Amino acid sequence: MVYGMVGIHENAALPALFPVRYVDETPPVEAEAGFPGSDPCWNEASYAVDDNGYLHLYVKGHPRRALHQLLWERFHRRSIPKGAVIHHVDGNPRNNSFGNLLCLPRAIHRELHGELNRLDPDLPPLLLELERHRITQFYHQRAEHYWQERGVHPALEEEEYQ
16 A cells, blocks of 8 residues: 555555544554554555545555544544534645644534635635635634633643653
8 A cells, every 4th residue: 555645644554543542542553553564454445535534544454534533533533522613724625634634522623614615716716725724724713712711732742742
């Protein structure tokens, strides 16, 4: 399987993606999760693209999962909070790079897409992209406030990455 073809970031370790069972505990090592790196099932992993362009990963014996959700969970070492969705910042469902994935409450995500859909497609491309960025940042800040009010921390702080 060629990772780039399915939108997997080159730093992502495919065998380490399943199962993502994190809450706040330390992630299990691959062997504890039952997926040693030498397991041949990973060489037989397949993917499909749904009608909206999202990639879904299939591994024998495991439920189908959206790739962007798996990658977000693996990168942040925690499960997606209940009631949240993972948003592709650039609007491209095949761009699953970690910096392009944003965890938003479902209601805020709907509002964000409503606002993005109201953008004039006839704007010059650079202006359109700047407006997309401005709107996304506004809703990202709203989401951070939402999570703080509820004591939920869906993304790790930068110092936790090290």
